[in-house]
Structure formats: structure tokens, C-alpha cells
Amino acid sequence: MKVTQLTAPSLSAFRQTELPDPKAGRGEVLVHLRAATLNFVDVAIATGSFPGVPFPMIPVADGAGEVAAIGEGVIDLAIGDRVIPHFMSNWQGGAVTAHNVAAMRGITLPGSLAEYVVVPASSLVALPSHLDFIQGAALPIAATTAWNAVRSAQLRPGSVVVLLGTGGVSIFALQFAKASGATVILASSSDEKLERARQIGADHLINYRATPAWDEEVLKITGGRGADLVVETVGAATITRSLNAAAVGGTVFTIGFVGGTSSTIDLLPIILKSLRIVGNSTGSVADLAEAARAISAHHITPIIDRVFDMADTSAAYAELSAGGRHFGKIAIVH
Structure with missing residues (x-):
């Protein structure tokens, strides 16, 4: 072969x-x-x-x-x-x-x-x-990871999700979140990519080059409440802002390390907001099967x-x- x-x-x-x-x-x-x-x-x-x-x-x-x-x-x-x-x-x-x-x-x-x-x-x-x-x-890594992210926060209609970038996990998470009835805020450095994300369902768009304090923009969009789920796909460079963007009782689902793996984190926001920080290493065969069934049911491409x-x-x-x-x-x- x-x-x-x-x-x-x-x-x-x-x-x-x-x-x-x-x-x-x-x-x-x-x-x-x-x-x-x-x-x-x-x-x-x-x-x-x-x-x-x-x-x-x-x-x-x-x-x-x-x-x-x-x-x-x-x-x-x-x-x-x-x-x-x-x-x-x-x-x-x-x-x-x-x-x-x-x-x-x-x-x-x-x-x-x-x-x-x-x-x-x-x-x-x-x-x-x-x-x-x-x-x-x-599907195996990106869809399974995105599916577990959505499940970790028990998304429902009215939930708010923040996504960083437009890679495979973020785009699958956008599609799954919209199928769950959630509101999606997506941040990217490219206006062209933001427009493409809008076309497949993103509700609010943030260009983080034009708005470096994108976490403050998330709080503004949500009336100070923050997001029920932040899918942290970058790493050390963005984790502090992700924690700030999360709502009380929210989940920060962390999977990325392209922005570094070492960071100094202020524990106070985690404690005061009772945040859940969930690390992820993809998921099981059963998780992939669930993600595939969701993709079939909602005809996600x-x-x-x-x-x-x-x-x-x-x-x-x-x-x-x-x-x-x-x-x-x-x-x-x-």
C-alpha cells in the first residue's frame, strides 16, 4: 500500500x-x-x-x-x-x-x-x-471535542457561548451551540472570517485586533453577565480574558496551547464566580458516536x-x- x-x-x-x-x-x-x-x-x-x-x-x-x-x-x-x-x-x-x-x-x-x-x-x-x-x-478529534465542550456546559436555548478563532473545534462548537439554541459570540482577527462565521450562525462578532479587550466586549454584549461557556482554544495568551468573560457558574473549556502552556492565573475570579475549568483530551468512541448522531439529526455539514x-x-x-x-x-x- x-x-x-x-x-x-x-x-x-x-x-x-x-x-x-x-x-x-x-x-x-x-x-x-x-x-x-x-x-x-x-x-x-x-x-x-x-x-x-x-x-x-x-x-x-x-x-x-x-x-x-x-x-x-x-x-x-x-x-x-x-x-x-x-x-x-x-x-x-x-x-x-x-x-x-x-x-x-x-x-x-x-x-x-x-x-x-x-x-x-x-x-x-x-x-x-x-x-x-x-x-x-x-469528526474524530474536532467534532468530538466540540461536542464535549457543549455538553460540559449543558447548553440550552438562551445560553451564551464564546468561541476563539475559526479552527475546526471552534466551528464545530458554533454549529453544535446553534443547534442547542444558544447565542454565540465569536472572536477572530479577520473581518472576512467573522463574516463567514456570521453566515453559519454566529450572533455577535468581535475582531480582537481592533478590540484587544475582547472579554470586556463580551461582558458589554451580555449586559455584564458573561458567557455560560468559553471554549478556550488558544492557551496562556488568552486564559485570563477567558476567565473574565465567563459568567458566574460558567465553564471554561480549555483545549488549546498554540498561545503557550504557562500562565499566571488570578484565582479570585475562579473562586468568586464558581467557575468550572475543564481540560479536555478529545473524548471516547461513545462521545464520537454521539457527536455523529447529533450531526446527522441536525444535518450539520x-x-x-x-x-x-x-x-x-x-x-x-x-x-x-x-x-x-x-x-x-x-x-x-x-
Whole structure:
């Protein structure tokens, strides 16, 4: 099979090669991958910012394809089924544990830049019928994370959500929040991106370059109340403002580190407002399945910014690592 390998922690270390086709064992399924999408964790691996990665390796956590062969004991799947392999196959459901997150596709296991991959049948989720393979490949990390963010704050009609930027998680969170009846405030440095966000449902828009104190603008928009949920996708550079923008009893769902990982935080706002700060490492297979069902029920279409061929993997990574240019997800087709 044709694969793209990452031979070293460098954006220039991708190579096209061929490896033997893998075989499905008991309880496993061979998936013919059709597309992949990138996440910042993929860039972190390719730039040496993620520890413990063995090289050479087949990168990219997220992908989608169709069942090509079925191992012994698999009874609920058929050849030709359109499926999405979950990022962490050990994490079937329930609370996160060290065992659950030990096996990660595109990190400790072969990723999605290959024609075929063998995965446990229990890690597969059906691709929503209205999505193509490229759109389906956007779900494992970004949609699961966004779904858990929305659930963490128990959104309902009238809830207020603040989103930072227009990456994959933020855009999925926008779509899920609007499906829940929430009001969405989205901040970006680009007026063009803000307009695109408005077109898919954002209620209030803040250009944080023109308005650096975007947290104060959130309080102004909400009449001083703040947001029930802030999806913190940046990190150290914005966490203090996120805490300020949150309402009493609100949730700050923190997933990002592109703006740094070390920050000095004033604990008083957290205490006085009884805030919940929720860290997240994607979610389980059950969470992905729930997100997929919500996407089907509300006929949500993932937003794909650009599509690259496998031969242009380096360019796809460069586009994501440049930061701030994409809207939604960047995909790679096989």
C-alpha cells in the first residue's frame, strides 16, 4: 500500500513510500482510507513539540474510509460500510484513564496517511449518510471535542457561548451551540472570517485586533453577565480574558496551547464566580458516536477550508502551522 511517512520531527521530513498491506486479526477491521484531516496535534508531532513519538511513523490522527475486510469475530460490520476510526481506540466510553489514552492513531499507532489501516472494530463509528469522506474525516478529534465542550456546559436555548478563532473545534462548537439554541459570540482577527462565521450562525462578532479587550466586549454584549461557556482554544495568551468573560457558574473549556502552556492565573475570579475549568483530551468512541448522531439529526455539514493531495502533505502541514489562515478544517485526500 502507498503511505506517507514522517521520518523525523520536521515539516520537511515527509516521504512517499510503500508498505505491505496490513491484515485484520480477530476483532479487527481493515479500513480503506479515503481522506484525512489535520489537527494542531499533528503539527506538534511534526515539529518535535509532542514527546515520545517513534520515527518513522505514519502520521495524522483523523481519517475516514470504508470497510475493506473483516477479521474473525466481527459481526456488526460489512464490507463497504462507510466508517470513521476513532483517534483513541482503547477509550470506548466513560472517564478518561491512562490506559484509554495510551493508544493514539497517528502518534503511537499508524495514522491516516495510508491507503489501509487495521483498527479494532469497536473503535469504528458509522459515517453520517449526508457526509462525504472528506467531511467525515473532520469528526474524530474536532467534532468530538466540540461536542464535549457543549455538553460540559449543558447548553440550552438562551445560553451564551464564546468561541476563539475559526479552527475546526471552534466551528464545530458554533454549529453544535446553534443547534442547542444558544447565542454565540465569536472572536477572530479577520473581518472576512467573522463574516463567514456570521453566515453559519454566529450572533455577535468581535475582531480582537481592533478590540484587544475582547472579554470586556463580551461582558458589554451580555449586559455584564458573561458567557455560560468559553471554549478556550488558544492557551496562556488568552486564559485570563477567558476567565473574565465567563459568567458566574460558567465553564471554561480549555483545549488549546498554540498561545503557550504557562500562565499566571488570578484565582479570585475562579473562586468568586464558581467557575468550572475543564481540560479536555478529545473524548471516547461513545462521545464520537454521539457527536455523529447529533450531526446527522441536525444535518450539520463540517466546514472544509482546503483539500490537498497526499503528494502535497508538506504544503498541507505548512498551511495549518502558519496559523490564522484557515477556516474550519484542512483535508488531505488519498
